[in-house]
Amino acid sequence: MNKGKTIFSQIMSLIPERDFKTCVDRYKGNYRARNFSCKDQFLVMSYAQLTGRDSLRDIENCLTALSSKLYHCGISYAVPRNTLAKANEKRDWHIYKDFADVLLKKVRPLYVKDKFRLDLDNMVYAFDSSTISLCLKLCPWAKYRKNKGGIKMHTLVDLRGNLPVSVYLTSASVNDVKVLDDLYIEPSAIYLMDRGYVDFNRLFKLITKKNAFFVTRAKDNMLFEVVSEAEVDKSTGIISDERIKLTGLHTAKWYPEELRMVTYEDYATSKVYRFLTNNMEYEALTISELYRERWNVELYFYDKNIIMSS
Known part of the structure; x- marks a missing residue:
């Protein structure tokens, strides 16, 4: 025994x-x-x-x-x-x-010297949210919809070690992008976010002007013009690597500098993705692989069985 x-x-x-x-x-x-x-x-x-x-x-x-x-x-x-x-x-x-x-x-x-899958010296963070359902009868303060209650957990995960660095709890009805206002931005760090966080005013003021980088996905209705295009190796799945300027009535003012848009096709699923970043130095494939790392925050939410029941 x-x-x-x-x-x-x-x-x-x-x-x-x-x-x-x-x-x-x-x-x-x-x-x-x-x-x-x-x-x-x-x-x-x-x-x-x-x-x-x-x-x-x-x-x-x-x-x-x-x-x-x-x-x-x-x-x-x-x-x-x-x-x-x-x-x-x-x-x-x-x-x-x-x-x-x-x-x-x-x-x-303890994780500072751990090797990142991509050969990068920058700190890399993934930011995402997950909605936690609550019983509306027991938690009337958490009203989300007519018959639903819930809160949102917005989590910033350090991808070296998959450690949650910051956690913000809000009402489930709060738009994800508003939480960017509370985020501490480290210079030279890279922030991976889905397109729910695309707010060009915030991306420019909160990340670009603080000398940090972001990688996200472009929305389908984004208005822009191509300034220049770099040669790419299409055998890697990269379709195009373009520098663009926003042409929308408001977005052109909110983000006056050039952006980079990398278009990538996932051969396994035949899906095409348009990645948006303010980093002009990394290879196009690295930008695509960086966004793939964002799925680690999804796995973090999946793995953590958060006890919120009353």
Whole structure:
């Protein structure tokens, strides 16, 4: 019989206790807490996340079924769902937000020297959103449509390590592009986004003018004129590599500089994509491959079974 630590206990032993206590004390998280401390709450919610629980009732049933083994996981007892629900509702969320920042600062340097699939020195980020459905009767504040409730999670993922750098929560009705206003832009970094984030006014002011780069997809109704065209190797799937200027009534003013449009055909699906970027130096195929990396943020949303049930 195995008498060593459980895998969960080994993972939790890596948590910096002093930093966690600092975050709890900062917001007086354990004030009037008797049997269920912030540390207990963190362990239970971490266990629920790692084991794929999808509701408070599911968490309670799982803990009850394993009550004889909880001690070896570091969990005091099978927490009733009402106790957990009250803690999740009442305790200051800034505790865990600050602790997440602490963990990111410790983890990100471990991936700095990791090789990126593309031979680039720039930091590469993928930005996307995912809508989390909520029960409208239980969460009337999250009204999205007539009979639907939900919120949006906008996530910036560092593709070296697939680490979430920033997470913004908004109403599900908020347009994705508005969240760009809150994004911290690093000079020389590359931001990969789908065409839902195409707002030329914001792209120019928030990214180009800060000496950063973006790669996105052009919308079908975009008005432009071709300024010049570079030779391409069509055997790679690249159809054209053009420098363009916007000619729309407003877009020409919002983005007065030249843009680069790379047209690429995916031979596997016979689909044609038009990629838009302000980077004029990388090879056309590199621009196409960069956008392919954006799918990592989609995989991030798919892999994370986010527990939002009430």
